Amino acid sequence: MIMNTNYNINNVGETVTLKGWVSKKRNLGGLLFIDLRDRSGIIQLIVRPENKFYEQASSLKNESTIKVTGEIIKRESVNKNIPTGEIEVIVNDLEVYSTSLDLPFEISNDCTALEDTRLKYRYLDLRRENLKNNIITRHKVVTSIREYLNNNDFIEIETPILCKSTPEGARDFLVPSRVSKGSFYALPQSPQLFKQLLMVSGFQRYYQVARCFRDEDLRADRQPEFTQVDMELSFVDEEDVMQMVEGLFKKVFKDVINYDIKLPLMRMKYDDAMELYGSDKPDLRFDMKINNITKIFENTEIPFLKSSLENNNIINCIVAKNVATNYSRKEIDKLTDFVKTYKASGLAFLKFINGELTGSLKGLNENEINGLINELKLEENDLVLIVTANYNVTKASLGALRCKLGRDLNLIDINDYKFLWVTDFPAFEYSEEEGRFMATHHPFTMPKDEDVDKLLTDKGNCYSKAYDIVCNGYEAGGGSIRIHDNDIQQKMFEALELTEEQIEDKFGWFKDALKYGTPPHGGLAIGLERLVMLLVKSNNIRDVIAFPKTASASDLMSEAPNIVDESQLKELGIKLDI
Numbered sequence: 331m332i333m334n335t336n337y338n339i340n341n342v343g344e345t346v347t348l349k350g351w352v353s354k355k356r357n358l359g360g361l362l363f364i365d366l367r368d369r370s371g372i373i374q375l376i377v378r379p380e381n382k383f384y385e386q387a388s389s390l391k392n393e394s395t396i397k398v399t400g401e402i403i404k405r406e407s408v409n410k411n412i413p414t415g416e417i418e419v420i421v422n423d424l425e426v427y428s429t430s431l432d433l434p435f436e437i438s439n440d441c442t443a444l445e446d447t448r449l450k451y452r453y454l455d456l457r458r459e460n461l462k463n464n465i466i467t468r469h470k471v472v473t474s475i476r477e478y479l480n481n482n483d484f485i486e487i488e489t490p491i492l493c494k495s496t497p498e499g500a501r502d503f504l505v506p507s508r509v510s511k512g513s514f515y516a517l518p519q520s521p522q523l524f525k526q527l528l529m530v531s532g533f534q535r536y537y538q539v540a541r542c543f544r545d546e547d548l549r550a551d552r553q554p555e556f557t558q559v560d561m562e563l564s565f566v567d568e569e570d571v572m573q574m575v576e577g578l579f580k581k582v583f584k585d586v587i588n589y590d591i592k593l594p595l596m597r598m599k600y601d602d603a604m605e606l607y608g609s610d611k612p613d614l615r616f617d618m619k620i621n622n623i624t625k626i627f628e629n630t631e632i633p634f635l636k637s638s639l640e641n642n643n644i645i646n647c648i649v650a651k652n653v654a655t656n657y658s659r660k661e662i663d664k665l666t667d668f669v670k671t672y673k674a675s676g677l678a679f680l681k682f683i684n685g686e687l688t689g690s691l692k693g694l695n696e697n698e699i700n701g702l703i704n705e706l707k708l709e710e711n712d713l714v715l716i717v718t719a720n721y722n723v724t725k726a727s728l729g730a731l732r733c734k735l736g737r738d739l740n741l742i743d744i745n746d747y748k749f750l751w752v753t754d755f756p757a758f759e760y761s762e763e764e765g766r767f768m769a770t771h772h773p774f775t776m777p778k779d780e781d782v783d784k785l786l787t788d789k790g791n792c793y794s795k796a797y798d799i800v801c802n803g804y805e806a807g808g809g810s811i812r813i814h815d816n817d818i819q820q821k822m823f824e825a826l827e828l829t830e831e832q833i834e835d836k837f838g839w840f841k842d843a844l845k846y847g848t849p850p851h852g853g854l855a856i857g858l859e860r861l862v863m864l865l866v867k868s869n870n871i872r873d874v875i876a877f878p879k880t881a882s883a884s885d886l887m888s889e890a891p892n893i894v895d896e897s898q899l900k901e902l903g904i905k906l907d908i
């Protein structure tokens with residue numbers, strides 16, 4: 331298929347037939363100029379007053395589809411901004427395929443229509459250049475990924491959409507069975523168990539551009555259905571998977587935006603990421619690490635710090651360089667409110683001005699002052715922001731504050747990409763809600779060799795062979811080496827406090843498979859939307875999905891979800907009680 335913008339100055343004199351949408355019309359001294367648009371861009375048409383189609387062309391409505399035939403000529407006033415800017419087409423023949431109604435909003439990048447209106451008319455929204463380009467970028471990403479994986483001996487295999495509930499930890503979407511009334515399929519939260527079974531089957535390297543479904547409360551970066559580039563490899567360890575995947579990222583960034591990622595990526599243990607950045611997805615585009623200053627205050631007489639330490643809390647801080655005088659009390663109060671949303675009880679501050687520390691932390695002794703100045707390497711006009719709380723609250727609140735300051739103080743180069751691997755995740759995290767330990771990744775993740783024995787005895791200190799690839803503060807993908815031994819898998823289920831019946835009922839079929847010669851295996855899934863968002867620099871997941879849902883999980887265009895006929899329910903044996 332030839333695109334209209336394939337024509338250029340070399341085609342002058344040729345007669346061509348072009349098809350597309352009327353993007354814009356202008357009448358200049360009787361000459362009618364039409365911007366004809368197709369997927370590739372714009373080409374300028376001219377209709378002269380003496381042309382028998384002149385009247386029809388003058389009354390064309392924007393966004394109508396037309397076919398024209400005409401001669402390519404050299405343009406007098408060149409437009410350097412578009413590929414066809416040196417030429418135009420003198421129209422001889424015009425056919426209108428379809429006239430457009432008045433549009434609900436202007437088809438332009440700076441259209442100000444509400445997002446809901448744009449979602450209702452998504453097919454028009456997708457005609458806007460930036461959105462169209464995002465969708466094309468998504469295609470390029472998938473093409474590049476397929477090339478890479480195919481070249482590395484991966485096989486693309488589809489797994490079922492109608493499944494038994496899968497265990498990624500979110501709520502399932504359920505589909506009632508007509509044939510087995512009262513029974514339900516679940517839509518897959520990921521192809522996790524199937525890809526592991528494909529390793530048992532001997533495929534060795536699998537991938538799938540897989541649709542996943544999770545019935546969760548939505549946020550700006552979540553959708554009820556989304557796509558993972560899912561992969562699994564046999565006979566591998568953590569390094570093998572990480573090297574394969576970082577090669578994939580390198581190729582995609584080169585192919586799609588011509589960006590060079592330097593390999594190997596940095597590897598950072600989860601514990602170090604939490605210690606230094608208060609996050610398991612640290613944004614490394616700026617520094618401002620979290621400092622542990624507990625030791626400096628071990629003999630403190632400052633009452634709130636003293637009692638905090640007596641409660642086994644820690645004291646940590648971040649230092650914002652050279653901005654102390656920019657922060658009024660009011661500004662600091664705003665930061666305090668911010669850390670309180672992360673459960674910190676408050677935020678103490680110190681300003682280093684004229685060689686002295688002043689601020690809300692009163693009564694510092696000589697040792698503490700020197701300790702702070704030396705250990706934090708304080709310089710004139712530095713602002714020290716301090717939290718004391720338990721480990722998790724301290725790290726989470728300062729980690730979030732760090733990111734906020736990174737943005738507020740313009741410390742982030744938005745053209746930069748900083749990748750790393752976060753490794754060695756804790757195998758379990760304690761859920762206050764459930765009152766028990768849950769799997770941090772999922773129940774099929776292999777514990778570290780030295781921690782297998784701790785599965786039932788010391789869950790809090792058990793680490794796993796899990797890894798996330800992180801970019802600019804986002805998790806771009808995550809995976810793990812899996813348990814390939816039925817006994818360890820059984821122990822893991824027990825560690826998660828599943829009863830024997832629950833294990834049998836939920837995972838019996840899967841556990842059985844592990845008994846027939848399972849290769850050591852591991853893999854990872856990349857969040858395709860997140861990856862495209864990073865490449866096109868968008869914070870809105872809806873910008874990279876052709877037909878997304880709203881925050882309340884509905885499709886404003888087709889009005890899904892919707893009620894169904896009584897007869898359909900009857901067939902499924904379902905009675906509504908709402």
Ligand code: ASP
Pocket residue numbers: 498519520521522561808809810853854855
């Ligand atoms: N299935 C996992 C997920 O969706 C990814 C993996 O472990 O490969 O997070």
